[in-house]
Amino acid sequence: xxxxxxxxxxxxxxxxxxxxxxxVFVRFAGCNLWSGREADRATAVCRFCDTDFVGTDGAxxxxxxxxxxxxxxxxxxxxxxxxxxxxxxxxxxxxxxxxDALVDALHARGFAVAMESNGTIPxxxxxxxxxxxxxxxxxxxxxxxxxxxxVWPQPGSDVAAMExxxxxxxxxxxxxxxxxxxxxxxAIALVLDRPKWRLSLQAHKxxxxx
Ligand code: SF4
Numbered sequence: 001x002x003x004x005x006x007x008x009x010x011x012x013x014x015x016x017x018x019x020x021x022x023x024v025f026v027r028f029a030g031c032n033l034w035s036g037r038e039a040d041r042a043t044a045v046c047r048f049c050d051t052d053f054v055g056t057d058g059a060x061x062x063x064x065x066x067x068x069x070x071x072x073x074x075x076x077x078x079x080x081x082x083x084x085x086x087x088x089x090x091x092x093x094x095x096x097x098x099x100d101a102l103v104d105a106l107h108a109r110g111f112a113v114a115m116e117s118n119g120t121i122p123x124x125x126x127x128x129x130x131x132x133x134x135x136x137x138x139x140x141x142x143x144x145x146x147x148x149x150x151v152w153p154q155p156g157s158d159v160a161a162m163e164x165x166x167x168x169x170x171x172x173x174x175x176x177x178x179x180x181x182x183x184x185x186x187a188i189a190l191v192l193d194r195p196k197w198r199l200s201l202q203a204h205k206x207x208x209x210x
Contacts, residue, residue, distance in 0.1 A: 003070050003097050004029040007058025010077045013088060014204025016131055016147050017169050018114065021086055024077045025210070026070070028091040028098075029056055033118055033135055036092075046118070046135040048151065050176055053092035071105035078111075085111040095121035103127065116149075117142065134162065149200060151175050152187045163196050171200040 006027045013023045030036075034044035036054035041047055056062050060077065064070040074087050087106055089098055095117050103126050106113045114129035119140040123130045130145030136156035144166035150157060152172045163170065172190050174183040191197050204210065 001099065001101070002066065003064045003102065004056050005061045005064060005070065006053050006056060006092065008060030008073060008077055009210055010079070011210050012204065012207075013086075013114075014202050014207070014209060015173065016149055016171055016200050018086075018129065019200070019203050022084070023086045023088045023114070024074045024111075025088050025090060026074060026094075027051070027053060027058070027061070028089065028094045028096065029053055029061075030096055031091055031093045031118075032096060032120060033093070033138055045137045048175055048177060051092070067099075067101035067105040070102060071109050071111075074106065074111065075109045082110065085109065086114065087111045088114045088116060090116040093118055093121065095123060098124050098127075100124075100126075119143070132167070147171055149173055150197075152190060153183060159190070159194065159197075163194070170197045172197045173200040173202065176202060176205070 006029045008026050010024050013019055013021045031053055033046035034049055078085055094115050103113055103124055112128040115127050116131045117123060118135050119132035119142040120138050123142045131147045131149055132142050132145050133149045133151060134140045136154045147169040148162060148165060148167040149171045152174060172187045174187040187199055191199050
């Protein structure tokens with residue numbers, strides 16, 4: 001099968017438990033919770049998206065004919081270093097496209113494969129790191145993994161119920177919006193109130209990274 005990728009680039013992971021780690025980001029085109037068009041935002045399930053995932057026209061993006069071509073491109077972005085190869089599959093919603101062939105092709109090139117998903121589609125079983133970021137109003141079916149990363153505040157999110165889900169790390173990340181300061185204060189207040197959660201900041205934005 002072919003894969004539609006908005007962009008691909010080498011950077012440092014900015015968020016979550018792996019923050020600061022060198023990584024190739026593969027941003028898949030398309031999401032099942034918003035079309036990506038501003039005209040549809042008000043009626044979308046997910047309305048606070050800060051990511052352009054429409055089309056395949058970003059730097060390093062394109063339509064890759066098969067898993068081998070996509071994995072080769074990821075390796076090219078990584079460069080010569082053979083140590084600790086790390087790729088982050090994100091979107092959009094990556095689980096609309098991630099499949100056996102792609103996970104196997106990335107593993108064959110020595111990558112540890114991480115994925116960041118909204119959790120409405122079961123995660124591929126052979127991923128090395130599963131990060132789920134639930135969106136209020138959607139049905140999260142993937143309730144286990146490595147990190148649960150909840151953007152905050154999100155009216156309608158049942159934080160207490162999520163604490164029973166099977167994740168190694170529970171992260172609260174302030175919503176990046178016009179009310180950023182209030183959102184940060186709300187996230188800090190939640191962590192002070194519920195010690196299961198830890199604060200995650202978007203370090204790549206603070207550092208001017210992609
Ligand atoms: S689920 Fe993620 S990619 Fe999809 S619209 Fe929401 S924030 Fe954007």
